[in-house]
Amino acid sequence: MLWDVTVIGGGIAGLSAAIAARRSGASVRLLEAAPQSLRGGNARHGRNFRLMHASPLCYVPDRYDANEFLDELHGVTGAGTDPSLAQLLIDGSETIAPWLIGNGVHLQPPGTGVMPYSRRTAFPLGGGKAMMNALYATAAKLGVVISYDSEARALVRKGRPGWTIEACSNATCETIEARSVIACAGGAGADPDWLRTHFGIAAEGMMIRGVPYANGRILTLLIDSGACPVGDPATGHIVPVDARGPRMDGGIVTRITAIPYGLVVDRSGRRVDVTDAGAQPTHYAKWGPRIAACADQLAFLILDARGMARAAPSAFPPITAQSRADLAVALGLDPVAFAGSVDGFNAVPPPSARPIVAPPLAAYPMRPGLTFVHYGIKVDDTMRVVQADGSRHDNLFAAGMIMTANVLRRGYLAGLGITLSAVFGRRAGEEAARYVTG
Template structure:
């Protein structure tokens, strides 16, 4: 039988949508392009959810009020965000965890290497893979039908209304409503090349990008909706959650363990041995996501993070050990960097350091003077052997080009909201993230809009109008109270 709600995708947003729709009484079919062993998309690589809270809550310490969350998001996006939708996500993040727990998700206090986000982020017990598995177990127990290795090639849409999905093998699946949660296009190498083009050095920067997550986010339906159906778009195709990761990482699915987290404790140079940005601009969880783009703008799309023995033990070590040397010239030689320019850079940096009270957990007073670019915090001379170097490449997590939406999660065509086609997760994250990133906010967006999309898809299947989040949550809480 044709389902009430068809969910396309298999990550956090898709699963939240499927669960919400099923809880509302709809029949649900979820299509995941990946094999079962690779299910979950980028969500399988996540660790936490950024959460607003006005007082300590179980695994969250102190408080993280709405306005501070908003200001953090405003800073990293440079204002390229829809404030109404951003605040919707922020407010939802304060109340979603009880629902997540009901579907088998467990939380834990942050590990020692992540204490700097203990106040702002709730960590999943077992990480994103455990979250994805819990949601799939709950969905299947509730009667959601799941099909793996089922990529959708195109949609049948009439006057902004979803009619059916057409699979790659030619099968047609009709449904009363549909939720799109199939991710961005970061795994599509041709589209990345098209978006980034050629730089002034004649390089194709995207050829040197690594993909931190799934190989299955090809952007097929995103391009289809934008180009074939004229869906309203949001975002810049070159903007993405892009992180500096170990250059030795695999092309796909390297995940969090390949991220290099010692940047703020040392200096970063390009292949010419020159610094190019302030490594101590702000706390690492607020700035780590700019470094992939910074490295992408350097010659050869490569950089090198340099630290000394004083930094060891103060950051989460990556999966691969760094290149080690007893002297700085030896380190430059091992990394293949020009020794003379490298030493000029390091000598200038060391001489410019004004060391006060070093504290890597606070915005301390250790800074440089008379140096461009400056290092505004955590500036200490790199002078204590052994020395370590990590080669960096841009690691793309997900792209920000997506479908424009509003507080009901409906896809928009020609200024009008679709009555039965909804979007969640990376396919619409650009509404909130015009650029930049702060740790855990992708899961906050996916959870909020996945739940909105699923609930409204179930309503549309009953020919009821879509509702904004506040109304949906109030209805849900009322039902829970009545059941109790």
């Protein structure tokens, strides 16, 4: 069969593209490398997404206007964001929640349960996994043909009809023909060799917070065949995670959030600090790279009983001891250096913390956890992939993390990842369908 649209990757970008293309009248095949039980890409781990709105809605309070959104985006990414894609993102964010709801996603009323107040973001009911299950159910109902365990390994331009894609499940490969292709295969952050090339020694102890399938094969394949790279392969969103978690796909629950209440030491027991990290949620992204720079990419958060009382529940229990000396032994630290670090911290604790005195003392071992890399391929306003020579194919599109660096060259805003992938995925699906239906 000749497909109108073949979508590579079944994360939030791929599902949004597939649903939008199918709703616009195209026949759609979706290839997902993961097995069905692990489908959904990194949005499985997501909590919330960012949206512009002029007045309160049943899923987000207050207002968050376009200028504020744009200012905040510029604030984190600085120069280098593509202005028209940034505008398309913000405009598209205004309608993405009703579009997701129309495709079966349920959103949580704001401020209920344990959810924090947020006027910038909406929270899918049941989390990202429930959202992705709903989108998969809708795609299947609309007639999108979904193949799991199906990794696209080659993409060849074929004049007419368009493209051939080789998709493999273990040793069995299939050749698929398509009039257009939308690449939604995510970034390259899950390939340890690729990370080592670009992050050097820091990659050795790095944990990959997301799916192991976003291995950059499609990104590399497109760049090797002439697509224009954007961004910096050696920068990423990196946050502290519990060193005892899985190397890959640990998700959001292994993130360490209590650093503002305690002291951080490296594996020799010496104090590690980030002067401007503060206690805002943005402190995570400042601590991640700092831990990556520590010996063996390992550091320890030290809290006392009062710090622990303020800490959010954690996936792994802390390592505890009744005294500094016992904790140093439990963590394998130099007791003298560690005692000196605690004394120095207690003499002038940061404004968000108190001296570490009340037993039991507690520690979390931490490693840098990579969320994504600020690197991808260039696209134009129609989501068509732009070649390094400035040309583009009419029928090759990309959306989601694979092109995020067009908008976000560095830094991050909470909830931007899902919004970006959903908004641009939807747009790519509509544009691909427009191409095939004339």
